[in-house]
Amino acid sequence: MNRLNDADLARRVAQDIPDGAYVNLGIGKPTHVSSYVPDGREVIYHSENGLLGVGPAPAEGAVDVELIDASKRYVTTAPGASFFEHSDSFAMMRGGHIDIAVLGAYQVGSNGDLANWATLDRTFPPAVGGAMDLVVGVPSIFVMMRHTDRDGAPKLLDRCTYPLTGLGVVTRVYTDLAVLDIAPEGFRLVELTPGNTLEQVQAVTGAKIHS
Amino acid sequence: MDKRVDSLAEAVAPVQDGAVVMVGGFGSSGIPFGLIDALLEQGATGLTIISNNAGEKETGIAKLLREGRVAKVICSYPRSPGSIWFERRYEAGEVDLEVVPQGTLAERIRAAGAGLGGFFTPTGFGTLLAEGKETRMIDGRGYVFEQPLHADVALLRADRGDRWGNLSYHATARNFNPVMAMAGRLAIAEVRQLSADALPPESVVTPGIFVSRLTEYGVRP
Numbered sequence: 001m002n003r004l005n006d007a008d009l010a011r012r013v014a015q016d017i018p019d020g021a022y023v024n025l026g027i028g029k030p031t032h033v034s035s036y037v038p039d040g041r042e043v044i045y046h047s048e049n050g051l052l053g054v055g056p057a058p059a060e061g062a063v064d065v066e067l068i069d070a071s072k073r074y075v076t077t078a079p080g081a082s083f084f085e086h087s088d089s090f091a092m093m094r095g096g097h098i099d100i101a102v103l104g105a106y107q108v109g110s111n112g113d114l115a116n117w118a119t120l121d122r123t124f125p126p127a128v129g130g131a132m133d134l135v136v137g138v139p140s141i142f143v144m145m146r147h148t149d150r151d152g153a154p155k156l157l158d159r160c161t162y163p164l165t166g167l168g169v170v171t172r173v174y175t176d177l178a179v180l181d182i183a184p185e186g187f188r189l190v191e192l193t194p195g196n197t198l199e200q201v202q203a204v205t206g207a208k209i210h211s
Numbered sequence: 212m213d214k215r216v217d218s219l220a221e222a223v224a225p226v227q228d229g230a231v232v233m234v235g236g237f238g239s240s241g242i243p244f245g246l247i248d249a250l251l252e253q254g255a256t257g258l259t260i261i262s263n264n265a266g267e268k269e270t271g272i273a274k275l276l277r278e279g280r281v282a283k284v285i286c287s288y289p290r291s292p293g294s295i296w297f298e299r300r301y302e303a304g305e306v307d308l309e310v311v312p313q314g315t316l317a318e319r320i321r322a323a324g325a326g327l328g329g330f331f332t333p334t335g336f337g338t339l340l341a342e343g344k345e346t347r348m349i350d351g352r353g354y355v356f357e358q359p360l361h362a363d364v365a366l367l368r369a370d371r372g373d374r375w376g377n378l379s380y381h382a383t384a385r386n387f388n389p390v391m392a393m394a395g396r397l398a399i400a401e402v403r404q405l406s407a408d409a410l411p412p413e414s415v416v417t418p419g420i421f422v423s424r425l426t427e428y429g430v431r432p
Contacts, residue, residue, distance in 0.1 A: 048313065049237040050383050065239065067382040072238035072291070083382060085389040085416070086237075087321045090314030094334060118339070125301050126310050127290040128340065133314030136333040167337040 002195035003176040011036040013102055013144050013174050017043055024048070024093065024134060026103040027071040030144050033102055044080070046098055048130040050089050053081025070130070093130065094137035101138040103131065105145045105173075107160040110186035110207040112170040114143065115162035128165075135166035147175035147204055154206035156180070156187060177201050178209075185210050214376040214424050215405060219249035222399045222426045226255045226364050229282075233320065233365040233391040234262040234272060238291075241384035242271050243368040245401045245428035250366070256280045261320070261362055263313065263387060265289035265297035276300050285360070287313035312340060315357050317390055323359035324393025324421070331356055365395025369417065369425075372402035376419030377410045385416065392421040401428035 014036035024046045025031050037043050045054040047069040054069055055076035069075045107115040118126040135141055149155055173180045178201050179190040189211040202209050216222050236242030251274055258281050265284050266273030275281050276296040289297050300306040312334045331354035335341045345356040367388045369378035392398045405427040
């Protein structure tokens, strides 16, 4: 099967970020989406640690060690940026003020359930961060992930088996193999990565794909 | 009124064994490294630490964990690259952990500082982190009741301060510091620069009423 690489997956997600959107990018792969938003669209990026208007990485020698994003990387401010404290930051997230969040996931259920904070390994200390607040408040939750895990097992399932981050919260899933919406009937095909057939993608998906 | 004290050591002198201590900061930004080092020297142990993270490498909260001073950590994200001392203590069963969603953590702290008895939030409804908690349906949606989170002491980092305890912050070093200032019964700030004059009122982010004492620590990590 044809698989999008991480850069092409980020580019595909970025196509769906409209001009004027307030967007929160989760840690890891989602942070790359901002590099691929088409020219001419002004998108304002929110970082949970108290920055609206995240700019690009600083030039060498221009690092401000107290100016970081949620992934703890050094960043800059974009024009129109603001700083604020944590309860305001999470009011933006929980209160429905942010338009789109792009998150990674361990599993997504056909009912829109999301599992992205804890595995079943009890020796591994759980870490939730801001994920649970984000998914209850942001109307469009885009998940960006590999279609299968390292062992080839499906990550798109009828129901998640890992502890949930939120119930029925996912809007759309972008994987290396396909783009799928969460619809009332379950996973609904939006598009296949060129060269793949629905039968091939269905074979590595743990729930029915409706087309 | 003058809330300034002469040293970090004097600032943290009242902290007792078994204290509940809030520590400002997110990642490496806005952490009161000077006050944490002073607390380590001071020797208080059996502490409950409330902070977003659980320390990295050999700095900040990680030092308190390394020296066995921490009985419990309440945080949203204990695991990060280099959080070796938290992981060692956790795996050995030497430290208790309460994981709280980050926005719920901030709001529980704010509720304590604002005199509220708790609040209903949709965050975590139906998940492991809501188990055992009161829930309520409001307009057809599930909410979880969360209680205020008080502390004996809050350790804060700010950019500038004046003798009235007013604080201003630099960039993303603000994070949890303002809400923790409200919630700590003894709120102690280290500031990069103590101003001889009053801070301009419009630049004050944390009003001095929330701050008990402050001292200058000019090092920016």
